[in-house]
Amino acid sequence: MTPSSPDEYGADVSWSDWLAEQAASREAAGLTRRLRSRGPDDAVVDLAGNDYLGLSRDERVVRAAADAALTWGGGAGASRLVTGTLDLHTELEAELAEHLGQPAALTFSTGYHANLAVVTALVDRDCHVISDAHIHASLVDAVRLSRAGLTVVPHSDVEAVEDALSRGGGERTLVLAESIYSVLGDAAPLAELAEVCHRHGALLVVDEAHGLGVHGPGLVARAGLAGHPSLVVTATLSKALGSQGGAVLGSADLVDHLVNRARPFIFDTGLAPAAAAAALAALRIVRDEPQWAELVRTRVGDLAAALGVTPPAGAVLSVPMPSPQTAVAAQAAALDAGVRVGCFRPPSVPDGVSRLRITGTAGVAADDWERAVEVLLRVVKEHQ
Known part of the structure; x- marks a missing residue:
């Protein structure tokens, strides 16, 4: 049996031995991840990041x-x-709420913190959470920290959500979904989920990380659900807004509850001034200049058609690869040709399928985009 923790080795085996064994196991499975720094003037065409509208620059x-x-x-x-609430925070929160059509907003230092906060402040071990199988790791971790009972339902299966709600014992219930899922790039059936949750007295939490900006105020607002009494929105400021931070949006009572009960808010330093101001400037561009979002959607749709894969609802295109090793090799080949793409491998993917992760972005010049598309068509063909 392969030991999975130092305790299984016995007291005479060091932590260094255990770490070495874990590294060897990851390497053998093709799952080793490494940090790669880049300079400010990197000549590589970046289709791996989350700067969907190119606003970070x-x-x-x-x-x-x-x-x-x-x-x-x-x-x-x-x-x-304490003293960490700045006028910038207040201004950003007011404009976020207005743009997304929500009564109030509260910002956090990361989108991860926003998801941790909303779940852990609303439910505990006497409550229940119904989670889509493809939700982000931050929501998964939030449920674990909350100690609430958990039911994981098949991806975007509204009937499974209703069945789980019908079998509930009357406890306070959250339903967790994303407006656009980051791995498959598909959109959630938000209207149906909101209706089911409202009928059963549950609260639907929708993560708009990949919807905000790419679809203006996000898919919740686009579906006419902004301000819905059975729905709460979380968002990140680090993707389409090109900054850093996160937000929870909902009723004034919800925000007041988070201020008083959400540990990721209470015990964390306020969002840095530069990040808050950058997000506010980007939000105004998103509001006033929709052409950048239109460009992203056009680019990623055309690329999906060229690669013969399903076009995503958002900016991230996922291309299935035969294995983790093949995905890594294709990623390396693209980089050698001057194009940086991402790579999804277990355990970061809910279905265990390795994929190239290609970001459609408005931040790349037209000729660079065309060259990148040519590279990707060749690399994918060679490695599938």
């Missing part, structure tokens, strides 16, 4: 961040409930 966003750092300093200086 937009001059207006960068200038807003720099001005905020010069005005407020490098950090918020404290948790939000």
Whole structure:
């Protein structure tokens, strides 16, 4: 039997031995991950990141961040409930709520924190969570921390959600979904989920990480569900908005509850001024200049058709590969040709299928995009 923890080795085996064994096991399975730094003037065409609209390098966003750092300093200086709430936070939260059509918003230092906060502050061991099988790791971890009972239902299966709600014992229940799922790139049946949750008295939490910006105010608003009494929205500021941070949006009562009960908010330093200002500038661009989102959707749709795969609802295109090793080899071949793409491998994928992760972005010049498409068509054909 292969030991899975130091305790199984016995007291005479060191942590170093256990770590070495874990590294060897990952390497053999083709699942080793390594950090690769890049410089500010990297010539590689980046189709691996989450800067969907190219706003992280937009001059207006960068200038807003720099001005905020010069005005407020490098950090918020404290948790939000001490002295870390800045005018920037208040302004950003008000404009986020207005753009997404929600009564109120609360920002966090990361989108991960936003998801941890909303779940752990709303449910406990006496409650129940119904989770789509493909939700993000941050929501998975949030449920674990909450200690609530959990039912995992098949992906985007509304009937399974209703069945789980019907079998509930009357406990407070959350249903977790994403507006657009990051692995398959498909959209959730939000209207149907909201109706089922409302009928059963459950609260639907929708993560708009991949919807906000690419679809303007996100798919919740586009579906006419903004402000729905049975729905809460979480979002990240680090993808289409090109900054860093996260937010929870819903009723004023919900926000007040989070301020008083959400540990990822109470015990964390406030969002840095530069990040808050950058997100606010990017949000205004998203609101006023929809052409960038239209460009992203056009580019990723055309690329999906060329590769013969299902077009995504958002900006991330997933191309299935035969194995983790093949996916890594294809990723390396693309990089050698000057194009950086991502790579999904277990355990980061809910269905165990390795994929190339290709980001459609408005931040790449037209000729660079055309060259990248040519590279990807060749690399995928050679490795599938």
